[in-house]
Amino acid sequence: MNAVLEGRHLHVALGGRTVLRDVSVSLARGGFTAIVGPNGSGKSTLLRALCGLKSADGGEVRLNGAPIVEMSRRDIARRVSFLPQDTRCDFAFTVEEVVEMGRHPHRGRFSPAAARDREAVETAITLCDLHHLRGRTVDCLSGGERQRVAVARCLATEPDVILLDEPTAHLDLEHALNVLVLCRRLSETGRTVALATHDLAAVLRFATHAVLLHRGEVVGSGTPLSVLTPKACLATFAVQAEVVRAASGQSTLIFDRP
């Protein structure tokens, strides 16, 4: 398998508490990986470890085969975009200004935006359908609009890998769907996408891979259907799950209390 970003036997402790224990994940080029698990299972920490924001206490992360501990923050930032959970910004930057910040890893400290930078910003704005909002200020956007701006900022970096921490958390159905469709499209055009989410039905529908975390350990990894089995759902989420196949051929999950 052609892994772009790979975590090997990761151990991470936060404040003396083990958050990740011997976690190995491998993000294949062009894959769309969903990282799922209950609250506190280590999803966010795994994403932060994969982009080097949290250094692993054991194990290693490799980007295109090279250990990221030997790479500079900037080098990693050029190739791996990370979208944190909280994308709120109370300062009145315009949408365009925020998207342009995504070019930071490519730009010199004082150099003005080059043609290459402007082109990447335009592409990102187009992909996220932000043309009509580009002059607006981000402090008065709705949650869905703000999330699209944040995704566009990641895209402007033109990274190989995009990691998103619960990008659909506060979005209504339509906007959540837009973000997921966009992620799927990005993965189909050669980007490697991974996101943490609680929306298991969306994982079945859109992701190509799923990694199931439980108490800091990987308890399932593979295609979404093979990972999100009723048995696994009961063991990790403590819910009764039923896989339902719709007339369209799509599978989804229905949940109940055990």
Next chain:
Amino acid sequence: MATEPRRLGVAAFYGAMLPLLAVAMVAGIVIGSTPLAWHTVTRVLAMKLLPAGFVSAGDVVPADVAIVWLIRLPRVLVAAIVGAGLATAGAMMQGLFRNPLAEPSLTGVGPGAVLGAVIVFVTGLGTVSVVALPLAAIGSAMAALFLVYAIATRGGATPITTLLLAGIAVGSFLTAISSLLISLNIVTWQVAQDIVFWMMGGLDSRTWAHVWLSGPFVALGLVAAMMQSRTLDLLLLGEDGAAALGVDVELAKRLLVFTAALLTGASVAVAGLVGFVGLVVPHATRLLLGPGHRTLIPASAIGGATFLVACDLLARTVRPPAEIRLGVVTALCGAPFFLMLLLRRLKEARE
């Protein structure tokens, strides 16, 4: 809901602000207990600033030269330097704390400077040399910052909220020590009065020594602030967001806090506590020009300089020959101005 931001062009801002600063500075030299003519002042300045022999002395007498060059110009320059320093430090702190209500002395720098000054007053060191007070103030301001930073740092990381809380706690402690020293020395009325006046801020009898004590530090701080402007923009996305874009967040925070403290310390050292400049000027500038620090920082510096030169002019002309303390004037002018901007913004948001 607000749509397109109503931003003033950068050119329009400087086009209005630079002439205003120049006029305010010359007015600050013209107006005073001994009235001078505008043309006398401009001629003395030209004589001093242009190469020797370029401008003839004309009807200028040596006493005029002394008043302009040795008494009023240093005072106006100190006002401009302090205004620029405090406004820049305020812009940086507001960006760093992601809070438009942050102000320069939050990290214990203000109370630290006060304690240094109070010690100089009660020990009488101030009578030994005019530089004792500024040096003690800036030294103790930096010491307070390092103490706060050391307390807030664990395992190489300094969470911004911890920094804020440590700054408040250490600040309160240092203020308590200052108050203790003041109350122990209240019987010496002259000392107590000196301290109280210093804490209200003021620029009376400032000399070239004060210009050289603050100017280089503020200039250095301004350059450092400009160099960190893009980092400040990125930090407004949150620390994880900035780090994910390649910023070394812990190093950036150290540099930012240190630069802001340098600017604040150097300003407070020569002017005492002057409030509201560091809060109102960057805030108002941000409302006019937007939050991008590459325009905000230099514009705040110019705006702060203009504001403080004007406030100092007011402070000594409202009720001559007595002076109103500078800190009182900045608060009296700054607070209503701030409220006006706020209300206008609210009204715009409702429309």
